[in-house]
Each structure stands twice: as C-alpha cells, then as structure tokens.
Amino acid sequence: MLLVVGQIGKPHGIRGEVSVVVRTDEPEERFTAGSVFITEVPRDRRVGAGPAAAPGVRFEVPKELTLESIRWHQGRGIAVFEGISDRNVAEALRGVYLQVDSAGLTPPEDPEEFHDHQLIGLRVESRDGTEHGTVQRIEHAPASDLIVLAKKGGGTALIPFVTAIVPTVDLAGGRVIVDLPEGLLDL
Numbered sequence: 001m002l003l004v005v006g007q008i009g010k011p012h013g014i015r016g017e018v019s020v021v022v023r024t025d026e027p028e029e030r031f032t033a034g035s036v037f038i039t040e041v042p043r044d045r046r047v048g049a050g051p052a053a054a055p056g057v058r059f060e061v062p063k064e065l066t067l068e069s070i071r072w073h074q075g076r077g078i079a080v081f082e083g084i085s086d087r088n089v090a091e092a093l094r095g096v097y098l099q100v101d102s103a104g105l106t107p108p109e110d111p112e113e114f115h116d117h118q119l120i121g122l123r124v125e126s127r128d129g130t131e132h133g134t135v136q137r138i139e140h141a142p143a144s145d146l147i148v149l150a151k152k153g154g155g156t157a158l159i160p161f162v163t164a165i166v167p168t169v170d171l172a173g174g175r176v177i178v179d180l181p182e183g184l185l186d187l
Contacts (some may be wrong), residue, residue, distance in 0.1 A: 001117045002038060002104070006028045006098040011090035012078050014092070017092045020077040020098070022069070022141065025113075031077055035067045037098035050053065059092045114169060123175040124149055132185065133157075135176060147176070149185070157185045 009019035024030050038063055067148045068080040084090055116138040125130045126145070136150040138161065145161040159165060159178060168177040 001102045001120075002040070002099040003102050003115070004040075004097045004099050005037070005116055006077070008079075008093045008098065009076065011087045014087045015076050015080075016071040016086050016090045017080050018084070020079045022077060024047065027072075027077065027081055029080070031067060031070050033067060036117060037065050037067070037100065039063060039065055039143045040099055042044040042095050043098065059089055061093065061096055065093075065098065083150055099133075114171070118171060119147070119169070119176065121168075121174075122171075125175055127177060128135055128181060132178070132180075151185065157187065 005024040007021045007177070008025065009021055011017065012019055016044070020031070022031070022131060029168055041061055065084075066082040068082050070077045070079045072078075081093075084093065102115065107118075108114065117136060119135045122135045124135060126132070131152060133149045133151040134146040137155060139146040139148055139158070147159040147161050147166065149157045149159055151157055159180070165180065165184075166176060170177065
C-alpha cells in the first residue's frame with residue numbers, strides 16, 4: 001500500500017527548489033538525500049500539463065522523484081529533486097503527492113502509535129460490541145488526528161483520535177474500540 005508522506009507546494013527561488021508539506025511523523029527518516037518517492041497527481045488538479053520543459057516539449061510528472069537535498073524552514077522542507085532545475089518545472093509539480101511503499105516501513109516502537117495504513121479498514125465498534133462501520137482514512141488536523149468513519153448505514157463521520165474517545169486499537173482483532181459522546185455520529 002502506498003502512503004503519502006508529503007505534498008509538493010510552491011516553488012522556492014528560480015533553481016527548481018520546492019516547498020514540501022510533510023505528512024509523516026518521521027520527516028528526518030523519510031526525507032533524506034537519495035530517498036525515492038512515488039508520485040501521484042491529485043485528481044482535482046491537472047499537474048502534468050505544466051509549462052514546456054524544453055522548447056516544444058511538455059513536462060510530464062515523473063513516476064518517481066529522487067530527493068537530492070532538503071533543508072528545513074518554518075516547519076516545511078525546501079527540497080531539490082533530481083532533474084528539476086528551474087522554476088517553471090518546479091511549478092508544474094505543485095500539488096503532487098510524495099508516497100512510499102508501506103511494505104518497507106518498520107512498525108512503530110511505541111505501542112500507542114500507529115501508521116495510518118494499519119488502521120484503514122478496521123471495524124469501529126463501541127465497548128458493548130455495537131458496530132459503527134470501518135476506518136476509511138485518518139485526517140491529520142491541527143488539533144488532533146481524526147478517524148474518518150465509513151458509517152455502516154452509509155455516509156461518513158469524524159471521530160477525534162484521542163484516548164478519551166478511542167481507548168483501544170486492537171490491530172490483531174481488526175477493530176478500533178470507541179467510547180463515543182452522545183450524538184457524535186449524527187453530526
């Protein structure tokens with residue numbers, strides 16, 4: 001399974017540097033010189049139709065990008081990728097997701113920490129066994145992470161991923177046990 005660890009932002013300067021919004025808890029581990037990322041163009045954005053890479057040649061987003069170097073500034077990375085050497089080409093990469101294969105990741109050492117891909121598809125149920133649906137994805141909001149619940153009867157709901165509401169994650173049992181405040185799933 002592919003995991004998004006970052007997203008390319010706007011160009012920085014004129015030599016092909018881009019800002020990178022980090023979407024991983026381990027940026028120092030994921031973003032090192034030589035790291036290879038699988039790219040994904042967001043569905044809601046046309047990125048591959050960027051400016052000409054050379055006269056008469058349209059730029060196509062490569063399937064993979066190799067990180068040449070990165071420096072950190074105000075919580076974002078300023079990255080240089082191999083083969084991206086001017087601002088026009090860097091602009092064509094804006095919005096592209098940077099992904100890694102989850103098969104190559106080591107599990108977290110902390111038993112209270114989970115990779116997003118470990119949670120996707122798990123049943124969400126109350127302490128009494130009432131099933132509410134499955135984990136569709138995890139949203140990383142500023143205040144706390146949120147479980148996006150694909151509700152059993154259809155639709156989605158957001159559940160704050162905090163210990164008071166999600167006391168147990170049972171990976172072996174394939175479930176997340178929740179203690180929901182009254183009406184949370186009705187929002």
